[in-house]
Amino acid sequence: MIQVVVLDMAGTTVADDGLVEQAFTQAIGAQGIESGSKRYDEMLRHVRATMGESKITVFRHLLGNDEAAAQQANQAFETAYGTLVDEGHCEPIEGAEETIRELQGHGIKVCLTTGFSETTQQRIIAALGWKNLADLTLCPAQAGRGRPYPDLVLKALLDLQADAVGNVAVAGDTAYDMTTGIRAGAGIVAGVLTGAHGNDQLVAAGATHVLESVRDLPGLLNH
Structure with a gap:
């Protein structure tokens, strides 16, 4: 769950x-x-x-x-x-906002994480009009250490009060996202193919699933 x-x-x-x-x-x-x-x-x-x-x-x-x-x-x-x-060079991945809302509609809390500073993260969120979208946003300085350490995921687990690490899913486009999820003990660690790293790199880093896009995540979680 x-x-x-x-x-x-x-x-x-x-x-x-x-x-x-x-x-x-x-x-x-x-x-x-x-x-x-x-x-x-x-x-x-x-x-x-x-x-x-x-x-x-x-x-x-x-x-x-x-x-x-x-x-x-x-x-x-x-x-x-x-x-x-x-300057306007910032757009969402197609379907990302709808995915977050769908997850929340199923009672799942969502945390957005980054390797950037909090200031840059908030500028991105403001540019996308996502100020009140996620339940939590985190950058490395707020969690302790950034990826590939497990701190961001564990901080999200604590702040959003998941019952156990196995009740957390992590999704990202890089091997470092996968390593972070694995080290944190997340139940699902899903790689997506819309960013920096390809299928082989994601699988080698421990991805439990590889998805074409974050849009496919709700379907995975509902199985």
Whole structure:
């Protein structure tokens, strides 16, 4: 009996359309690393591989644990992404809002999670008109640690009062979403094919199910 569903945002319920990479290009450019250079290409590969991870953690890795540089790059990333959102480059995955409402109609509580900061997350939610849509929204700083740690899912379980970890379903488009769900002990860990990672990566990371879209989630839970 699923009582709480934890949904990722970018790539799962929110269309990415390359916004993360655009914002990354601006952020890393501010560190003097030019697009097209060998180092830039290596960094971009890491960003793609770690989609879903807390962004500050990604920048710490890329910049050799230079905390000041990582914080500066992360702030530049969040600013660039927020600007893109404000300019209208932000749309929901088709059917995502209806899916959330359908789940809630069956008495299931929904939490939207992200690897972005709370400020950026709220800008996305405002741009989509989703202010009162989800029962809970969480970013890494509110939960303790970001993906691939289980904190976001466990915080949602506690705040939304699920009876057990097995009564929680997690859905996301990245291997990190899958790892988070598995580590948290979620009853269902569903990958969706509308974002960063494909079927093989999602299955390798532990997905219990792989769906074409988040729109297919209510049907899975009703079986």
